[in-house]
Amino acid sequence: MMKFVFYFTVISTVIFPLGKCYSEEKNVNNNMIINAPFENFERKFKPDWKDLDTRQLPKWYDDAKIGIFLHWGLYCVPGYHSEWFWAYWKGGDKEIVKFMADNYPPGFTYQDFAPMFKAEFFNASDFAELFLKSGAKYVVLTSKHHEGYTLFPSKRSFSWNSVETGPHRDLVGELSEAVRQKGLKFGVYHSLYEWYNPIYLEDKKANFTTRHYAESKLWPDLKQLVNDYKPSVIWSDGDWEANDTYWKSTDLLAWLYNDSPVKDEIVVNDRWGIGTSCKHGDFYNCADRYNPGKLQNHKWENAFTMDLTSWGYRRNMAIQDVMSIDKFLFHVISTVSCGGNILELRFLAQEIGSFSFVIMTTGFKKRLKFCNQF
Numbered sequence: 001m002m003k004f005v006f007y008f009t010v011i012s013t014v015i016f017p018l019g020k021c022y023s024e025e026k027n028v029n030n031n032m033i034i035n036a037p038f039e040n041f042e043r044k045f046k047p048d049w050k051d052l053d054t055r056q057l058p059k060w061y062d063d064a065k066i067g068i069f070l071h072w073g074l075y076c077v078p079g080y081h082s083e084w085f086w087a088y089w090k091g092g093d094k095e096i097v098k099f100m101a102d103n104y105p106p107g108f109t110y111q112d113f114a115p116m117f118k119a120e121f122f123n124a125s126d127f128a129e130l131f132l133k134s135g136a137k138y139v140v141l142t143s144k145h146h147e148g149y150t151l152f153p154s155k156r157s158f159s160w161n162s163v164e165t166g167p168h169r170d171l172v173g174e175l176s177e178a179v180r181q182k183g184l185k186f187g188v189y190h191s192l193y194e195w196y197n198p199i200y201l202e203d204k205k206a207n208f209t210t211r212h213y214a215e216s217k218l219w220p221d222l223k224q225l226v227n228d229y230k231p232s233v234i235w236s237d238g239d240w241e242a243n244d245t246y247w248k249s250t251d252l253l254a255w256l257y258n259d260s261p262v263k264d265e266i267v268v269n270d271r272w273g274i275g276t277s278c279k280h281g282d283f284y285n286c287a288d289r290y291n292p293g294k295l296q297n298h299k300w301e302n303a304f305t306m307d308l309t310s311w312g313y314r315r316n317m318a319i320q321d322v323m324s325i326d327k328f329l330f331h332v333i334s335t336v337s338c339g340g341n342i343l344e345l346r347f348l349a350q351e352i353g354s355f356s357f358v359i360m361t362t363g364f365k366k367r368l369k370f371c372n373q374f
């Protein structure tokens with residue numbers, strides 16, 4: 001309680017009114033001012049970075065300060081290691097190989113997890129209510145992680161989406177509606193690449209001189225997401241194997257900013273191909289858990305995890321793996337006071353009610369509620 005009073009005093013009386021940037025470092029440069037007027041003009045953007053970079057950040061995003069990042073996909077079924085379970089398993093990770101041998105029949109494949117993904121206790125409006133109470137202003141859900149399984153009925157992801165296989169529900173649709181009903185903004189995380197998509201792997205084999213995956217899968221999927229769910233954020237990821245020429249990122253952004261149904265509202269991060277990170281995009285992520293500790297001259301976001309080692313649900317998370325309240329507060333205060341936004345991780349478990357899940361949810365919910373006391 002003493003600590004809480006102390007932090008609260010620091011925040012309310014010192015940091016925010018003086019516009020000071022709270023940092024562990026001494027002598028930080030507090031003089032930089034984040035981009036001025038935050039207004040979008042009626043204009044058309046050319047599909048090149050020079051022009052795209054002149055776009056003003058939509059005001060809602062700068063005002064929002066705190067968002068919730070949800071990693072949900074088939075990796076929550078084994079609930080072990082992290083959302084990179086499949087890649088590590090195929091890569092021969094000893095612990096995962098043993099975990100599979102101990103718990104699943106021989107010949108079991110990652111695809112076999114899909115029908116086991118039920119989401120039977122998932123209630124979108126209950127979650128939206130929790131997010132509202134946490135004080136967060138936006139919620140970003142993984143519409144598709146690197147495994148390629150989509151939480152919406154992608155027309156190009158046959159049997160590898162949550163409507164055809166698994167819960168038989170449009171999870172992006174349910175959560176986007178519930179979140180908006182509470183007055184919060186909804187965004188989608190979307191992985192550009194898919195580890196084992198054969199069309200992608202063909203392009204990769206051709207050193208990305210062919211663009212079959214980008215044309216026939218990626219683009220149509222992204223447009224479907226934007227047209228059907230009207231996200232306010234696209235949190236792009238999985239860009240690092242190819243450059244933005246292959247992904248055609250600037251064309252996509254020009255379409256988003258000029259002609260899409262979310263053109264005035266949309267904000268995107270900076271993962272759009274080799275070399276784009278920390279350079280382009282409405283806000284910069286730069287790296288996972290990025291927290292530069294000083295004011296930046298461009299809007300940025302600190303996306304970090306409450307589970308210190310994983311973004312996805314894992315049943316073997318120990319209580320000491322959960323970020324402490326002190327550290328959590330440090331991130332919130334230093335990020336927000338230095339002009340960044342917090343995108344803090346929660347994840348949806350498969351809601352299987354296991355012991356570890358109960359502890360985890362309780363721990364996370366407590367921290368979320370604590371956050372709201374500011």
Ligand SMILES: *[C@@H]1O[C@H](CO)[C@@H](O)[C@H](O)[C@H]1NC(C)=O
Nearest residue numbers: 121122123124125126127129
């Ligand atoms: C979700 O929970 C609310 C109450 O919290 C209830 O009214 C609603 O019917 C539930 N929705 C579903 C789909 O179960």
Ligand SMILES: *[C@@H]1O[C@H](CO)[C@@H](O)[C@H](O)[C@H]1NC(C)=O
Nearest residue numbers: 203204205206207208209210
């Ligand atoms: C791709 O690049 C590698 C290394 O530069 C080269 O060895 C290979 O022949 C290239 N493959 C194709 C299909 O161009």
Ligand SMILES: *[C@@H]1O[C@H](CO)[C@@H](O)[C@H](O)[C@H]1NC(C)=O
Nearest residue numbers: 207208209242243244245246
């Ligand atoms: C992007 O990658 C493609 C295919 O590998 C290559 O032809 C092109 O020169 C690269 N562009 C840039 C700007 O590096």
